[in-house]
Amino acid sequence: MSENRNKKSLNFIEEIIETDRAAGKHHGRVHTRFPPEPNGYLHVGHAKSICLNFGLAQKYGGKCNLRFDDTNPVKEEQEYVDSIIEDIKWLGWDWEDRLLFASDYFERMYELGVQLVRAGKAYVCDLSAEETGLYRGTLTKPGEGSPFRSRSVDENLDLFERMRKGEFPDGSRTLRAKIDVASPNMNLRDPVMYRILHAPHHRTGDTWCIYPMYDWAHGLEDSIEGITHSICTLEFEDHRPLYDWFLDALDVFHPQQIEFARLELAYVVLSKRRLLELVEEKHVSGWDDPRMPTISGMRRRGYTPESIRDFCERIGVAKFNTRVDMALLEFCVRAHLNKTSPRVMGVLDPLRLVIDNYPEEKEEQLDAVNNPEDESAGTRKVPFSRVLYIEKNDFLEDPPRKFHRLTTGREVRLRYAYFITCTKVIKDENGNVVELRCTYDPNTRGGDAPDGRKVKGTIHWVSAAHAVDAEVRLYDRLFTIENPLGDKDGADYRTFLNPNSLEVLRSCKVEPSLTGAEPGTRVQFERHGYFCVDINDSAPGALVFNRTVALRDSWAKIEKKRKR
């Protein structure tokens, strides 16, 4: 088979990179960066960008910097810096010694600002923010030049220096690039480079009272770090001419800005501002609420870094906005967890079951396979006795067709244990089933009948005397519609919060092997799904499990169809 046939197709960014390398641009070097603003927690949309940038560097033997774009002191906090570092590390990426901050370049940026003023390409403007907007014109109306546009170089130099020294109040002056006030591209209508902000910065303290704007700062940051390919999202497309203009005007190292479509996910919102609102308004318990699409939320929910990276690879990279199906994310996490999660038995909604012909005092240790996908995971012993718990919905007195579970008079298998037959149903005064009486076949130990007879159903169980109590939290999608932000009638996205996104089960019974389970431990509760010991709320003696994702459930599908 030829090399070519096996070659995976390239996305458009890889094509650009390979073309550049073939042409010997930057001597074939690839250097990217992930540049978060530390004003919120990272979410799965950021994961896409992180995997893209770090992944590209890895693929082409290059480097990727982690750089905090901390140019706006009033919005940014150390807490966010810490969480971002933790999240990217957890995702499995390494920036080596290149933990960088835009704020470390403030002095150099200032020098370059002076250079631009000297070149007659920037000026100090005394217009207020409101006036600046007025002069800028509109989408259809060209702007007009600021009355301060033709100040002399000397005056500009003097004023800019005094801006830095703190002689002027907030908002009284700006440094602006002198480009084209009538440009059809609004970004080129003499954009602001520096604003006066007497605010302490989380890293530079009160060293500065002027702070650079994004358009001015970002290209410089990339240039200073020798970034070859500066990858950002689509909304910066219109900013690219400005990115290029600054770098050309300064005649410094010139990275290439490339824009791609940000990730949208069905049934959640991926916007730092909205996520912050959900946290502040207590619709969720915090940034790491397992329902949140944040990295920390997904980590707590039980997602693995591998599955998130796999997802980011599968969704691809394009130049048009798309909304990815949650089913793909769930597929990725199931695929990884299926290979790696030990199987255990846990009863979420217990129903008492007594085996009448099993001796009162008897107790057995039965062998159970830890992971059928991984022989090296070995086996464990599970205690069995006369009184068990099974799942309430594994018994139906009057079952529909195709129901293979327990019903009166039917024989089923208890996983890894025995065949049992239900002989009697005990109900309370309201007619609710409260206990099942059964008989077992002692010859079926382990779950096989020596006479070769088969049973249709296998159900899980926990020995009542040995069971460990646990709380289990089931999660569902946070919103009831695919695009909570895009309602046709303009309804607020909060309208679509799913009231049933969290269900807490407090009387669950799990097998004793889970007794000392460490926070963060991932398991599969057989026939239910993948669960993770909660890293905040679980304690020895008071286990709390989060459901990461349910197993595919073809019985539920049959049921659903039947009910229609």
Added chain:
RNA sequence: UGCCCGGUGGUGUAAUGGUAACACACCAGGUUUUGGUCCUGGCGUUCCAGGUUCGAGUCCUGGCCGGGUAACCA
């Protein structure tokens, strides 16, 4: 309303002028001590109209539709 970008199954992507393909989802079947996993099969796609070409999803023109854009935010 100006400017910029983009339209391929239900969803996400591939095909780089030469048989429209892959994954998810969905449907049907097989295996199974998890109604899981795994295996087999099926479903279904180039926004529209012209043009160039032996040949167009791909190139050109026009239209339609969608997104972005008027912070001293990033």
